[in-house]
Amino acid sequence: MLRLEKLEIRQGDFALAADWVLPDGAVCAVMGPSGGGKSTLLAAIAGFLAPDAGRVSWDGRELTALRPAQRPISILFQDNNLFPHLSIERNLALGIDPKGRLDADRRTRIAQVLERVGLRGMEARRPAALSGGQQSRAALARVLLMDRPLVLLDEPFAALGPGLRMEMLDLARAVLAGEGRTLLMVSHDPEDAARIASDIVLVDAGRAEPPAPAAPLLADPPPALRAYLGR
C-alpha cells in the first residue's frame, strides 16, 4: 500500500500537497490541468524530487530518504529509456541486474517476458530496429523483469496514436496489474482512464486529491475535472 502522509512539495512558487493512501492492486489514473503537478507528484513518489515536508511509504516502510533505485518502484516514461547501442536482450538484462549480465537462466526469463509482450525472437535487435509500439513493448518487458510492486507510468504511450495506445494500455494492465502490481498512471485522456483505471487522483489547485473510484467520477465529474475533460 502506497501512503503519502502530509506530503508537501514546493518548486519555485508552485506548491503541491497530498495526504492519502492507494490500496494494493489499484490501477489509478492521475488527472488534472496542465501544470497542475501530475509529473511532480510522480517524481516525489519515485524519489527524483525530495519533498519539503511529509512522508512517502510502501507497506509501512518509509521511502522518503531512499534513492530512486532503492525504492520498490519502477517507472515507464514516454521516451522508453532503452539504450540505443544495446540489443533488446541486453536492455532487458538491465532490468534484472545493474550491469546487465546474462546467463542461461536470465536468457530464458527474458525470452519468456518477450513472448508475453508480443516480441518473441527479437532479442538480438537494437531498439532502432523496432517500431515505436514494439519499443514500448520492450520497455514494458523491462518493467516486468524489474519485478517491483509499484509501477509509475508518466504517459508512456502518448506518442503512439489512439489505437496502439489503447492496445498498450490493455497490455500494461494485463501483464502488470494482472500480477497484482499497483499502477499509478498520468493520463491526459479520459478515455485512457475510463478504459483501465479503477481509481482517479485529481491534481489541481495545489492538491493531489485522494484516489476516488473512476467510474462515478467520470460519469459525474466535479467542476475541476469537468473543466479538464472539456465538458
Ligand SMILES: Nc1ncnc2c1ncn2[C@@H]1O[C@H](COP(=O)(O)OP(=O)(O)OP(=O)(O)O)[C@@H](O)[C@H]1O
Ligand atoms: N524545476 C522547477 N522549478 C520551478 N517550478 C517548476 C519546476 N518544475 C516544474 N515546475 C512547475 O511546477 C508545476 C507543476 O509541473 P508538472 O510538470 O508537475 O505539471 P503537470 O501536471 O505534470 O503538467 P503537464 O500536464 O503539462 O505535463 C508547473 O507550474 C511548473 O511550471
